[in-house]
Structures are given as C-alpha cells and as structure tokens.
Amino acid sequence: MTSSPLAPAWLAFPADANELPAPIWSRQAVRETSGVLSIGGVPAPELAARFGTPLYVVDEADARGRAREIRTAFETEAARVGTSAKVYYAGKAFLSIEVARWVAEEGLAIDTCSGGELAVALAAGVDPARIGLHGNNKSPAEIDRAVAAGVGVLVIDSAVEIGRIAEAAARHGRVQPVRLRVNSGVHAHTHDFLATAHEDQKFGVRLDQAAEFAAAIRAEPGLDFLGLHCHIGSQIFGSEGFAESAARLLEAHAGLLAGGPVPELNLGGGFGIAYTVADDPTPIAELAAAIVDSVAGECARLGIPIPALAFEPGRSVIGTAGTTLYEVGTVKPVLVTVPEEPGDGGSGATELVRTYVSVDGGMSDNARPALYGADYSVRLASRASAAEPVLVRLAGKHCESGDIVVYADYLPGDVEPGDLVAVPATGAYCWSLSSNYNYLGRPAVVAVRDGEAHLLVRRETENDLLARDAAYPGASR
Structure with a gap:
C-alpha cells in the first residue's frame, strides 16, 4: 500500500506501524x-x-537525564566563555511534588508562575533560594508569600509590582532580588522567528522602558535588581531567534550598567521537542553552544562583561x-x-x-x-x-x-x-x-x-x- 491521499504531506506511509521512532518516544x-x-x-x-x-x-530516568543534560550543556558552554549559567525548570509544563524533587536533585532551580505552583515547589522541600516566581498578575498575597518564603527571585512584569514587592520586602525585613521582564520584539515558533519593533502582548514591558523601570527598582532599598528577563516563544527549533533577542536585550543591558551592576541575563526557554517524525529539534548541546556564542560575541562588540545567564526549559525536560x-x-x-x-x-x-x-x-x-x-x-x-x-x-x-x-x-x-x-x-x-x-x-x-x-x-x-x-x-x- 501507499500513503492515503487524506494524509498530510509530512506523514509518510510507515514501513512498520509498530516501530517507535526514537526522537518521539521516551528513552526507555x-x-x-x-x-x-x-x-x-x-x-x-x-x-x-x-x-x-x-x-x-x-x-523518570528520561526526565532526569534530560534535566541533567540541559543543565550540563549550558553550564559547560557558559564556563567556556568565562561566565556561569543557571537553569530553571519551568514548572508550568508539569509539576508535582516528586517531579520538583527530581529536577532539584539534578541541579535545576524551579520557575513558578502562580501561588499554587510555588506551594508545590515548597512542599517538595526545594530550597526557596532556588525558586523563581513570575506572572503578569501576581496577587499581593502571592507576592507576600513568595517574599516571606525567601524565594530567590521575583520577575517584575508591570509598574505596580515594584511597589507591591518593595512593600512585602519591608514587611518581612528582606532585600528581595528581582528581574524585569521585557519584550524584545522577537517572537519565535519552530524554525521561524519574527522581529518587530514592539509586541502586542500581556507580558512584560517595552524594551525602551527598561532604563525607566530599572531606575524605579533601584530607588527601592528593599529590591536588588539582577537584570532583564525575556521569553520569545515555545516549541522553538534553532538558535536564530534567541540570538536576535539576546542582541536586543544586551543593547539595553549595556545601557543599564551606567546606573549600577546588572549581574544576570535571563533568556527564557521554549526549546522544542519532536511530536511527529516530521519534527527536527536542535540538539541541546548545539543549541546551548550557539546561544552562548551569540551572547559572548555581542558582549565583545559592546565592550561589556558577559553576564551570568539563566534559562527556563520545561517542555524539553519533561515532554x-x-x-x-x-x-x-x-x-x-x-x-x-x-x-x-x-x-x-x-x-x-x-x-x-x-x-x-x-x-x-x-x-x-x-x-x-x-x-x-x-x-x-x-x-x-x-x-x-x-x-x-x-x-x-x-x-x-x-x-x-x-x-x-x-x-x-x-x-x-x-x-x-x-x-x-x-x-x-x-x-x-x-x-x-x-x-x-x-x-x-x-x-x-x-x-x-x-x-x-x-x-x-x-x-x-x-x-x-x-x-x-x-x-x-x-x-x-
């Protein structure tokens, strides 16, 4: 027999309908x-x-192995250019108490985006200093709980959150590390990406507002400004979109150095996986090398130190x-x-x-x-x-x-x-x-x-x- 005329063009008639194509199936x-x-x-x-x-x-062995491989790839590539890398597991992909423990045991931090996800990570016994919290509408109660727990970083998504986090930090006698989520104008999906001046979306602030927001954050004694955070999309194949986004962020990052230290740059996640035989995701070692090289090259061009890097894979760990x-x-x-x-x-x-x-x-x-x-x-x-x-x-x-x-x-x-x-x-x-x-x-x-x-x-x-x-x-x- 041959392919059905009703089949999509990418789906070939199988030589063996019992076969389990390796890129799609778990390793065991x-x-x-x-x-x-x-x-x-x-x-x-x-x-x-x-x-x-x-x-x-x-x-379990597959999930742990992928977590370990992603962390090792980014840490190795970052060390090669003289900096460090931290990998957060994006809990929104799938989170349970035991999975939180798996990724923590494999050396990953955990990224949460709600009070419920934060509760799961804390119930798992994850060190709060290795937990991040972000979201476009974090409630005052969620912010207060995160600050009280001692989470390692909160991602500021809008102007109102500066005051809310500063108030919670003062209430709990903490200096709370924060990042600022910005829109690079780059949106990536699979092998394509689109770069525009501005993005019409609910997350973050415009990149040209970064200096204004950073100044407001630095004016709060209870906040410690770590740097910029960006997420360009999901199920991304290739490194081009990450490279373009990093270049735009580093331009802003360089300008922010005049007002004080900017120790980190968080480039988000979105690394793709194979769902069908037509999908060809970029191997993580290759992706890590290309992204880190693009950051190092841009920093050399700008004449600035390479910041510590952070990434937030979820799908590529557990999918x-x-x-x-x-x-x-x-x-x-x-x-x-x-x-x-x-x-x-x-x-x-x-x-x-x-x-x-x-x-x-x-x-x-x-x-x-x-x-x-x-x-x-x-x-x-x-x-x-x-x-x-x-x-x-x-x-x-x-x-x-x-x-x-x-x-x-x-x-x-x-x-x-x-x-x-x-x-x-x-x-x-x-x-x-x-x-x-x-x-x-x-x-x-x-x-x-x-x-x-x-x-x-x-x-x-x-x-x-x-x-x-x-x-x-x-x-x-």
Whole structure:
C-alpha cells in the first residue's frame, strides 16, 4: 500500500506501524518480544490494569537525564566563555511534588508562575533560594508569600509590582532580588522567528522602558535588581531567534550598567521537542553552544562583561518523558468526499475512507490539539500487529467535533475495541492543561523506572467531582 491521499504531506506511509521512532518516544520505551509496549521496564497492559486509563506515564530516568543534560550543556558552554549559567525548570509544563524533587536533585532551580505552583515547589522541600516566581498578575498575597518564603527571585512584569514587592520586602525585613521582564520584539515558533519593533502582548514591558523601570527598582532599598528577563516563544527549533533577542536585550543591558551592576541575563526557554517524525529539534548541546556564542560575541562588540545567564526549559525536560495510554472504545470508518483538483480531467469527486479510532479520553487530558492544532503520533500499546497500516484519526469521547487527540497517523488495520494505544511526547502541557469537561475526572500520573511503577498524582473520581457541588449530600464546604 501507499500513503492515503487524506494524509498530510509530512506523514509518510510507515514501513512498520509498530516501530517507535526514537526522537518521539521516551528513552526507555521499547517493544517487548511479546509485542507489547514497555516503558521504564513496565508493560503497558500492566500499567493500564493497575492504574486505569487514560493514564499519564512519566519515564523518570528520561526526565532526569534530560534535566541533567540541559543543565550540563549550558553550564559547560557558559564556563567556556568565562561566565556561569543557571537553569530553571519551568514548572508550568508539569509539576508535582516528586517531579520538583527530581529536577532539584539534578541541579535545576524551579520557575513558578502562580501561588499554587510555588506551594508545590515548597512542599517538595526545594530550597526557596532556588525558586523563581513570575506572572503578569501576581496577587499581593502571592507576592507576600513568595517574599516571606525567601524565594530567590521575583520577575517584575508591570509598574505596580515594584511597589507591591518593595512593600512585602519591608514587611518581612528582606532585600528581595528581582528581574524585569521585557519584550524584545522577537517572537519565535519552530524554525521561524519574527522581529518587530514592539509586541502586542500581556507580558512584560517595552524594551525602551527598561532604563525607566530599572531606575524605579533601584530607588527601592528593599529590591536588588539582577537584570532583564525575556521569553520569545515555545516549541522553538534553532538558535536564530534567541540570538536576535539576546542582541536586543544586551543593547539595553549595556545601557543599564551606567546606573549600577546588572549581574544576570535571563533568556527564557521554549526549546522544542519532536511530536511527529516530521519534527527536527536542535540538539541541546548545539543549541546551548550557539546561544552562548551569540551572547559572548555581542558582549565583545559592546565592550561589556558577559553576564551570568539563566534559562527556563520545561517542555524539553519533561515532554518526551511522558506518554499517555488510552483504551480503544470504537473504530468507525467514515467516507470522506475529496473534490477533484482543477485540471485533473477526471469524472468528479472521490470518496475515501478515514478511520476514526475513539478512545476513553480526549481534549480533557490533552487540550493542545484543540487549542493549537498540535500534531501527535500514536501506536498500538497492548500488542504488535502485521496487519496493513491504515490512516487513522484518534478521537476523544467528548461531545465536541474538535475533540481530536491525533489528527493523522497510521495504525495496523486490525485495531479494535479493547486495544491499548499510546500517544508519546505528552509529558508537557497535557496534565497541566487538563480539565473536567463533560465531568470526566483527570487521569492519574505514574512514574516508571527500572521495572517499577508508582503513583505521582492519583486519578480523580466522580466523588471528587461531586464533592465540590454544594447541593451534593456530603459535599466538602
């Protein structure tokens, strides 16, 4: 057989629909001799039987390894040019108490952006000095809690926060380190980036306002100005956008040195991963070298010292380490009418079959396809099959036509109800964006390593959902 005409241009017909392409799957994901998918030495059917489906499975060794590799890459490259680097794990990608401990044990600091995320990091026992807090609307209560806890840095996002943080610092007798979030005018996505004069967005302040804000921060005795902070986008391939943003920030950074020390420069995160065979993310060692070289070169041109650097990866730490298991409920062939292309000289439209495979989760456990049109991949998890591959669309069970988990991939043609399927690269922004739409409970999250599995976050039950309804007998109040 050949590719289905309904398949997107990037999706090739697979030589083997059981294969697990290395860039997409966690490093401990393999097919056992029986044909079942195993992650971290634990077979998928065993995980499903013990914890239920849908189920988020996190490969602990993979997550730890990627955290360590990213930290080592940036520390090594920074040392090569005579400076230092600090890597924060961006907790918004996925955060639990145990994951916070993993990344802290691997030498990463933790970036939080809400009181809840801060609470998780503190509950994990992370040194508050290695925690950052940012966000465009940090409440006075969140700021006060962060300052009281002794967090290492707060990121100032607007003028009102200068006074709020200064007041909290005075109240708790602290000098609070802060960064200033600025917009470089660079927005990057995958292999493209766009540079403009200003960005129309809710985060940060204009770069040409940096001197004004820095002066206001320095005028507060309870604040310690560390430097500028910028984030240019997500799922970025290549270093060009980071280099352009760094050049713009360093121009402002150089001007700020006249008013006092500016010891740091935070270039954010957004390093991309592979979700499909078409994705080609830049290896982290190569990315780190290119970014650090661009910073060093720009500092040499400006005649200024290279500041300490900071980065905030999230997806590139936890994304590929995660896999979601689902159980197939229905398999439905759907006739799709494809209009004749102009000039084909044919007899009219063609009818083709798209196979809809519906599973027991969907947009409540992975909102990214519905929100962003994000592409994912899928494979059979409970067995291997020699059946001819067919193009499938993996659909969720929600009452929405847009409830799609995987828009297009090939599965063996004998896929049937009761099969387990696995969607890789779901460690980032799946559990953290999950919801109770249609009153589905959020799935459990389990960690696997060396043939053992244990719970990170338990599954929500119907009783959990009803307990919040004030009219329910026994509701928690």
